[in-house]
Amino acid sequence: MMKAAILAAGEGRRLWPLTQHRPKPMLPVGNRPLLEYVIEAVAAAGIEEIILVVGYQRSRIQTHFGDGDQWDVDIEYVVQERQLGTGHAVAQLQPHVDDHEEFIVLNGDRLIEQTLVEAVRDAPTDAAATVGVTRVEDPQRYGVVTTDGDRLLNIEEKPTQTSSQIINAGVYRLSPTIFEQIEQANRTADGESALTTAISDLAADQPVGVVRYSDTWTDVTQLWDVLSVNDDVLARRECPTTGVQHDTAVVTDRVCCAADSTVGPNATVNRGTALGTNVSVGAGAVVSNSIVFPDATIEPGAVVADSIVGQNVTIGPNTTVTGGTATVTIEGTQYEDITLGAAIGDNTRIGGGVVIEPGTIIGDSSTVGDGAVIQGQIDSETTVVRG
């Protein structure tokens, strides 16, 4: 029986502040971590033994998945102490796979269907490695693949120019020969080793197969992607609305409320919203197209649109996060016309009557005083008062 290894050690710095206390694969969409969808796809393909390569904030992953019994799989954890690239992550698997046995490798933060896992697993076995590929609109964000028929020629990471729209889908079938390739492959300037470099090297002198896939393939690169993926999941999948809703509360379709969430009198929860466990939405509050992480409190009369509200955040009474589009700057790059009300890090407390303008990003454990008007980016552990 083939094993599957899922790479879930990375931090996802671009998704700060959401990744301050959790690794990117643990970001919730439809109230479940991204990684859970990957594990389900693997389990649905009939693979029962999963190795999770974990590192950054690994206790979050281990506490959620345990030994995998809830998904009818056996999960083994392999710790990548320092995150030195996907090649380095795969190299950690060497003591955990048999000498002559092939294994599947997947990314822990991309939504895929079981068919991709099955297609890669069941591809012809004469290749030294097999790579799942898919077609996207914006290939220069990914590893662009050049092929000759069913043979892979090369993977080029984030090329500035490309004529191909075929990209690496991040699902591989590898044999233990890959470990030697990783060892020999060139590292980046930061000393990181990319799995794709090793695979391209391998393709230079041995056949590497490709498997084409055209079903769901979703990547989460930027904060606002989390919102659109959440909405997409709510539209496509069964998502239970449980918890306690007051008789006068309005909860629309395409909403997911966790079992221990509460929605107060005359509150409204609109499309595209996921309320996590132990979330409380107070009387008369309105939440639309937003993800509210566990333990957060939205107090009476608040309005929250197009936002990601971190764990244990409090949004005070009558505070307004207007939502809509804005220009957002992430790590020095400007992105225009982005739909994002606010992204608020864990444990931040926002007072009453605050106005948060579109595109605002607030770090974790910060405090925003009553009546403040805020925009742009606010660091962690910062106090903002009305000027």
Place this chain on the structure above:
Amino acid sequence: MCGIIGYIGTGDVLGIVQQGLQNLEYRGYDSAGIALNNGSLSVYKREGDVETLRSACPTDSTATSAIGHTRWSTHGPPTDVNAHPHTSCDGDVAVVHNGIIENYETLQAELSTHTFRSDTDTEVIPHLIEARLAAGESPLQAIESTTEQLAGSFAFVVTIAGDERLFAVRKDSPLVVGHSEDGQYLGSDVPAFVEHTKTVSYLEDGDIAVLSPNKVEVYRNGRLIDLERTTVDWEASAAEKGGYEHYMRKEIHEQPTALRQTISGRIDTEAGSVDLELDLDASYLQSLEAIQIVACGTSYYAGEYAARLLESLAEIQTTVTVASEYTTTGSQDTWNTLTIAVTQSGETADTLSALRTAASAGGKTLAVTNTLGSTVTRVADESCFIRAGPEIGVAATKTFVSQVATLALLSVYIARQRETLTPGKATSHLEALRSVPGAIQQVLDAEARITAVAEEYAESDAFFFIGRHLGYPVSLEGALKLKEISYDHAEGFPAGELKHGPLALVTENTPVLAVLTDGAQPEKTHNNIKEVQARGAPVIGCSSLNDDRLLDEQFAVPDVGLFEPLVANVYWQLFAYHVAASKGRPIDKPRNLAKSVTVE
């Protein structure tokens, strides 16, 4: 304490029983053994761990049923001979047993022609059965008549050569039957076989069960009865380590989840009310004169926390008594006293005994426990579950937070029924409780810092934990955790008591760990901190103040009102864990300790 596993069926008998023993390791034990039945009996037993036993066993077997046991010594030292199963003279009857046979010496004397090999009380059972079988009784008759002769509290399982069935008897010691398509299981508790089936039946006192591969017959008062089946919602994964080095660390990290389960569906913050599904009505609660809590160990400290809440919120006089010290005296008005037993396992012998004493004096009784179907739920009039999920580490962590949260809900419930708390005030306490899971997650996110501080102070001579009011039980619990798993000398004191004696122990090499949050009167404790700092002791404080300059190390506690000391406790758990880890202690199985203490 001792653990029992039994299996009959078409599965891998040897493997299932060995795995069952491994699952029972958490209860604490010093020797283990197995009896395989494939027409004749083969018995393997060893002092030491299950791995040692495994290497003494064959690698496979044709057995169709087997019994296994982990022993925590009470009668006789841990040796190969004293390990269970024990056998009859001819080796055709093997028995594993939990509990105590009080009259074993008398019974041994009556079996003068039999040769006894061990120092245990258990060994009389196979010999008595052997004698009955020799007198022509059927196996079931022999077990029934043997049981009649035994005095004490016990659960035992019997396997007999030439009869593939397993026989089980329960009296005052827990025993659970598991049902699956591949066979039937017996366990001293559910984790023994939880990966195979979640459909279980709890035996009651006096029951005799006869297990065949596809059915279980239970005799109660000599008559065959229909056994009620229930489904446990324990995930087998919860009984495994899931990538953590120790169950204790895993369970510390599970606290936000455990606590959300504890409060789930029980609070209505709009109305300021609590629903615990208890049959304790307003007129009864208004007529109550006093509450007495009986408990042991960590549960006792949870009781101390609760007593302070009950007195301040529900305005009712509350006493907390270590269960083994509990007696009824003329000072109690038993009719108007509610007795609350707090026990994680629901099987703690001292607590059960205290609860029975209280019940016989005529008062109402309430059990607060983690274990459905446990003995305490049958002894008490009412039961309230803490819903923490299975806890395997011997050092209790998540069950403490869930016990305090459950008792806090109970306090608010009683206070509302007695009309000593307005709905508005109840709402603010309930909202604070709802914020505790998130606050604990913040502490967990700070683990790296706690690790660094723990490692810095790990080699200290002793550790003193101080606090006031709600901070005092947390200080006791903090000290207990540290001593249990690191074997360091640690004591908890009310902060104000230091100067009345313990201050003589304080030196520059005895860190003082202080709870300085809301609910713990931090201003007063500041004076005590100055006292110890004057003697050169470093002070580590859990504080909800932003910047506490007095402290050598400060851990921040978020604003959650009366529950801030409960959040501070998570810092102490992680501190204890990392001190013990830095010393390489066997954290999940500390020396001499057992999880569920079923002897008095």
